[in-house]
Amino acid sequence: METGIRVSDVEIVRLTPGFTLDDRLQRFMETAARLGAGQVLVAGNDDNLQRSADNLAILAAAGRPFGLTMNLEPMPWTQLRNIAAAQALIAASGREDIGILVDALHFWRAGESLAALSSLPAHHLNYMQLCDGAAQRPESEQELIRQARSARNVPGEGGLDLHGLMSALPATLPVSLEVPLDGEQGALPPLQRAQLLFDAAQPYLRACA
Template sequence: MNTRSLSLAALTMLDVPPPEQVRIAAETGFTHVGLRLLPATPTDPDYDMLGDTATVRETLAALRETGVRVSDVEIVRLTPDFNLDALRPFLETSARLEARQVLVAGNDDNITRCAQNLARLAQAGKQYGLTMNLEPMPWTALKTVRDAQRLITASGQNNVGILVDAIHFWRAGESLTTLADIPAAQLNYMQLCDAPAQIPDTTDELIYQARSARKVPGEGGLDLRGLLAALPATIPVSLEVPLAGAQGALPAQQRAQLLFNAAQSFL
């Protein structure tokens, strides 16, 4: 029996605006969506998702009409010049969308400063009912699950989780045994995708695969079944699968349906 909810992640549908993403999610069987309120890179589309904008209002209308819920919002980066005040519109909009989980990337090599900023972010998030989730990525300062655990401990906060993304987990050379040490309360959702088993030789290729050329679950070489078995049986699953090639050229709804159907055997 499937006890995991399934969300359509923002990166999977980055080419369509959030209101359309919500409707596509509903039409293809997803119960949740992940929304990107802040662009992750300078080349990402900016859909004007902060504050009382037309896109935010249209997204809220789509959520009401379809019954789809927001699983998570992104992306906050813990950088050396982290500015909490600048994030207030993000936090307010996240709460308005009734999100509960926030994706956080660690982009600061100074763990003391990074932990202090994470603590401030987590404390601010409590006011909005938001939990922060650190996503280890092998090309960032926060590379592994252990790195995330150390940062959470240093922050002293209890509303910070760890987001396990299948491609990042295996690309970082992680072991499933490390997941046993993570308290269930810190595992709020995970991101599912597939990729070639061979780890890329260069950082550029590592990033390219992660951002633009993942594989449909079951069509790559990652141990997805082992990963899911090592995580809580009820952990929500977010399908984060930016596709390339012929599959990536499919219309957004067809891509979403392809991924939804493929994910069923893993849930």
């Protein structure tokens, strides 16, 4: 059945010390291309900048024949903690065809400012991830990770400055809703949960249209 829904992005590839362009990763990219995706989420899990940069360059080059663009996602508990670290890694890779993914929760949890977005060239922004969360940053890294992976908030039900963030990003930037939920909302049937998130996102999308 034709629904009009298409796949825009896939995840996740991790730049680890032992990263290799193996058969599994090759099949991952082949499948992503077959599904029509154009963007790949990449996490930085290696504290060696040059090794990470070399592996990122290899990955970006490998994705090109499949029409795939790699996008670094800063996460405050990884070696790639913030936008500045992502920019440094891209510069060290020697490639310009790599994006930086702004995730609303990670952005504010990393202590970023909206001014940090002004230094991002437009060609480094391919999509963003929208969600909400408590205004107060968790004290422990364990809780930081737990909230990010399983207990985010529906847009508008948390304390993050989503209007400010969306206004600082390009108005035509594709938006991905990444909102893992727990409790009653997390137990909703998939279609009902999707409708809840779609409706909740509308005020933030209209604000930057």
